[in-house]
Amino acid sequence: MIPRPSYRVSLALSFLAALIVANVSGPQYIYPTFGTSLNDRFNWSAVQNSFVSTACFVGVSFSGPLCAWMIETLRIKKTLQVSALLMFLGPFLVAQTYAGRLPDSFILCAFYLICTGIAGAAAYLCALDSQSHNFKQRRGLSMGLTTASVGxxxxVFSQINDLLFGSERYEKDAPTSNDSTYNFLIFIAFAMSAGILFGSFFLGPVQDHGRQQVIYQQIDEEQQPLEDVNTFEASSSAASVRDSIESDPLLDAGSKLEEDCPSETVISGIKVLKHPIGLALFxxxxxxxxxxxxYLANIGQILNAISAPGNSAESTQHARNLHxxxxxxxxxxxxxxxxxxxDVLRNKFGIHRLWIFVFAxxxxxxxxxxxxxxxTAAITPEKLVPCTVIISAAYGIAFGIGPAVTTEFGICSQLGHLPVCSCIW
Incomplete structure (x- = not known):
């Protein structure tokens, strides 16, 4: 019989698995590494390319309710297994389409990538849910590291593409069924699905069985003295509790909450967009x-447009992975x-978080x-580096500040009835 790992070891494995799952749950950030090759292979129009390039992001963004339902219904382990299957099928089918074994319809490619985005979103939510259960006293740190792992x-995968799947490692006239793009797609299909499947063995609430055994033993030992408690003392205690409740009713707490937010009104539906903060946030x-x-999805096309005509495929691929x-x-x-x-600007100087959005x-x-x-002639890949950094910083501000602004916008007036703002987010 295999011995059960200790509670601390189980927590450590769960934490490590969450980071691994999160790190393979961002297909929308990997697409630019091979998206340009797909466009060159199939000669898509600008509209067709826009559909395919945003497919992963669409799958990630609009699958929230579906992923939440999967976690509630199938639980974390089965959800991760389904996500691993979808994560494998998405890049694998795109690779077969690239090799000419499947129809080269851009709609089918977009569908494959949407499924990949759904798989990434579901796996990421499983990792966050597991961290939330297992590290209640350190949720900020554990969930923050998990979010950073997605970032x-x-x-990780752009550097793998640059080091292991560079064009110089393959013949110049290699068939599409064995070139760098095809092999990289097969690699991410296996690597990302394996990472998610690995997490299915360790993610989920970790129970401290030793602590539960001690608690049960204490309850058994104290059960007999509790049965001999004097009836008068029990009734007196109940009466004192009742008097305490009557002297400090919940209405006072509600009144205090209203005093903290005296000028706010309940906002719902279309009224959110009519509110200045809600409209600014949206x-x-x-x-x-x-x-x-x-910008990220089309960085390859931008680099192709500004690169010198004589640049080799290796230098273009390296510049794309660098950006x-x-x-x-x-x-x-x-x-x-x-x-x-x-946090510093708001708590110490009273500056609203929306001003950081203005800066972005x-x-x-x-x-x-x-x-x-x-x-175009005056821009080089080197001059484009500051632009990439600034746009990425603004993009990160939206994810770093958006949840806090959404919460603070309705924390007093909504009392939990602000899913509308969450949907906007």
Missing amino acids: TCGV STLFVVLGIGYV ITLFSLGNCGSRAFFGALS LISMLMTLTWLVSTS
């Missing part, structure tokens, strides 16, 4: 997240830095204005 997904997230991800790495690092670092900065919008607008106003 580094693009770093507009900012809509613009920053949309532009940020479109994906910088975007992922900027996104991850921005979440942590501006999240902490917003202005910086992104200035960067895009410079890109549009500068001729």
Whole structure:
């Protein structure tokens, strides 16, 4: 019989598994590493390419209710197993389409990538749910590291693509069924599904069986003295508790809460968008997240447009992986830095978190204005590096500040009835 691991070992394995699962749950950050090759292979139009390039992001963004239902119904282990299957099938079917073994319909490719996005979102929610259960006293740290692990997904796989699947490692005229893009798609299909499947063995609430045994023993020992308690003392205790409740009713707590938020009213439905903060939040997230991800998904096409005609495929691939790495690092670092900065500005100086959104919008607008106003011949991959860093920082601000603004917007007036703002987020 295999001995049961100790409680601390089980927690450590659960924590490590959550980080691994999170690190393979960001297909939307991996797509740019092979998206340009798909476009070159099938010669998609701009509209068709936009459908395919945003498919992973659509799967991640709009699968929240489905993923929550899966976790509630199937529990963490089975949800991860289903996610592993979808995560394998998505890139694998795209690889077979790239090799010419399946129909080259852009709609089918988009569908495969949407399934991949759904798998990533479900696995990520399982990792967060497990961390929330197992580290109740350290939720901020454990869930923060898990979120950061998703942010580094693009770093890990872009560097793997650069080091192990570079174009120089394959013949120049290699068939599409055995070139760098095909082999990289097969690799991520196996690697990401294996990482999620690994998590299914360790994620979930970890029970401290030794502590439960001690508690049960104490209850058995104390049961007999409790049966001999004097009836008069029990009734007196109940009466005192009742008097205490009557002297301090819940209405007082409700009145105190209303005093803390005297000027706020209940906001729901379309009224959220009519509120200045609600409208500002929606507009900012809509613009920053949309532009940020479109920039990331099309970084390969941007680099192809500004690269010199004589550049080799190896140098273009290296530049693309470098910018994906910088975007992922900027996104991850921005979440942590501006999240902490917003706390300091709000708590010490009373500056609303929305002003950081204003900074993100202005910086992104200035960067895009410079890109549009500068001729293509004057821009090089090296000059594009600051643009990638600034846009990634603005993109990270939306994820780092958005949840806090959403919560603070309705914490007093909604009392838990603010799913509308959560849907906007």
